[in-house]
Amino acid sequence: MGIKVSVEELQAAGFPMGGEPLVALDLADTVMTVRDPPVDLIGDPAASTAWWTIQARRLPLGPTPDPIAVRRLRTAVRDVLDAQVRGRAADPASVEDINATASSVPRSPRLVTTGQGARQETRWHVEHGGNAALAAIAGEVIGLLADPERLGLVRICENPDCSMLFLAENKRRKWCVGTICGNRARVARHYGRTHSLDT
Numbered sequence: 001m002g003i004k005v006s007v008e009e010l011q012a013a014g015f016p017m018g019g020e021p022l023v024a025l026d027l028a029d030t031v032m033t034v035r036d037p038p039v040d041l042i043g044d045p046a047a048s049t050a051w052w053t054i055q056a057r058r059l060p061l062g063p064t065p066d067p068i069a070v071r072r073l074r075t076a077v078r079d080v081l082d083a084q085v086r087g088r089a090a091d092p093a094s095v096e097d098i099n100a101t102a103s104s105v106p107r108s109p110r111l112v113t114t115g116q117g118a119r120q121e122t123r124w125h126v127e128h129g130g131n132a133a134l135a136a137i138a139g140e141v142i143g144l145l146a147d148p149e150r151l152g153l154v155r156i157c158e159n160p161d162c163s164m165l166f167l168a169e170n171k172r173r174k175w176c177v178g179t180i181c182g183n184r185a186r187v188a189r190h191y192g193r194t195h196s197l198d199t
């Protein structure tokens, strides 16, 4: 916690959105679900590498996860979060997938002593397989879903052509990225007004 990724940084790498407080939300936003078919923003190896390289600093050390496992977890995360913002029940299979991924790499606290004192680190036990980054993301989702107050801040962008999810720590936040979706909505309202004046 405390280590941040900024939306500007992700945009510079070609992603429309991200830099949310949880990697899990950024992962959910790597698929544009309003498009038909949905657009996978990390579907090609170069984009996937770019995205994971940026996120690495707030994830446990380890290899980039397998794309199939990433897609599977993302589908589950997307389902439980979409369920939340749309007021429907999540698919029990999604909950199952999240729990399975979270438990795939056990973790333990580890005391590290230095000349300046001691600090606690988390040790990820990858000896038996699994990917620590995915386990950490699944753990974030569990923490979020079990925290009603924080969960209540999860929103979907108000632009009907956008499917991005975000945590509205600023309760007035309506758009994933104000300069993109917020502007589009303002332009649409403007044209709506102009049009109604013309007719």
Ligand SMILES: [Zn+2]
Binding pocket: 157, 158, 159, 162, 163, 164, 175, 176, 177, 181
């Ligand atoms: Zn948006």
